[in-house]
Amino acid sequence: MDKVERSAAEAVGDIADHASLAVGGFGLSGVPNVLIEAVHATGASALHVVSNNCGVDGGGLGVLLAAGRIARVTGSYIGDNKEFARQYLAGEIEVELVPQGTLAERLRAGGCGIPAFYTPAGVGTQVADGGLPRRHGPGGTVVVASPAKEIRTFDGRDHVLEHGITTDFALVRAARGDRLGNLVLNKAARNFNPLAAMAGRVTIAEVEELVEPGELDPDAVHVPGIFVQRVVPLTPGQAAAKGIEKRTVRGR
Template sequence: MDKVVATAADAVADVADGASLAVGGFGLAGVPTALITALHAAGTRDLRVVSNNCGAMESGLAVLLAAGRIARVTGSYIGTNAEFARQYLAGELEVELIPQGTLAERLRAGGCGIPAFYTPAGVGTQVAEGGLPWRYAGDGGVALASPAKETRVFDGVEYLLERGITTDFALVRAARGDRHGNLVFAKSARNFNPLAAMAGRVTIAEVEELVEPGDIDPDHVHLPGVFVQRVVELTAEQAADKKIEQRTVRREP
């Protein structure tokens, strides 16, 4: 039952080239930076990433992206990541952009063993009808476009079919975790982490504080250890390294 692995490098050692990864985080909050750094150091490439966004401020997944290690991204938000936009428009990166709520539910569904579900999000748009550019050609044309999706009408309302997502691995970050893999997330850092963890066949969690089994009140567990296969304890320096994307303070009276 002890799922603790000594180092982040050991935890990601079997992530092979071409593997699919569900990665937690939103912007700079709750990003498994130590595990991502270990993947970068290992030289792993051609990764197929499922994450809300692909890193920010040259940190998180942006490190792998800048090194050309990511082949495909399924996500919701490019944001201000200029390198993400450049690779996508240049045809160097395959990108499936989907509504944010749909992404969350596809991860949850995959983790719960639900192969597909119907949703009204995207009906009447290219999300349903197909034709969204997944990969651009070098001349600016579309090399690969999204296919049309199945639709059905329930009680007079049209819905489209979305597939659940499962991945080879998941990388997540938690505030606390025990040796059995039970995790607690801090405030907004919870974001996509539980959903990504559920979708991974092998889920690796980096934790800011490692505690013994029983130290976390069962009522306070955000993600049960059944979804987690490996736990890595961060150093004090790694746990404290939390960047701020936009600092906003009120003016002096």
């Protein structure tokens, strides 16, 4: 089945208000910027985003955030995105903070059909005991807090129950992909992209280089085509546009 779409706009055209999106990327590495811009152009709002972070000011998911299109974020890092921090503290957005490794495993579990699992990460903290602020109110009050989670003991060690994550859509970026949706990721871009791809019921991949079926070494494929429903080839300019989050130079 040829999964190549004619444009990013067509690929994301059925993403509607209140949709949930798993989005790959870490910082500015492996972020599906073209698809994010296309979602922005649709006008879809009240989105629930699941991603490690919510982009940077003016980049990545920060584009949707600044436009007020995101209602809820499940992630592990607010980071240096000042607008994200402002909206969170002002009560304009709901945020579920998750330990980074737990977030990765929740996405993987959802993609594998595992409804829940136990992990020692977070035991003895508000992650397990509840009380993490999800939404703030006037004056810094907490109007929505995280609930307490089930704890069980295995081999004398406490573990907290975490649920797998599935989303309506997933947006990911790959270095190479074929028409069947098989994807190869490059170095650091192989971060949350495979996990997000697994978790989405409809996964849309933007690829820097489109190849024909059979051209990819099967042993090099990071995301099998069974997890990908739509493929968007990038132009050379789009493929080359990669930002640097923090530029450090050495004096001569």
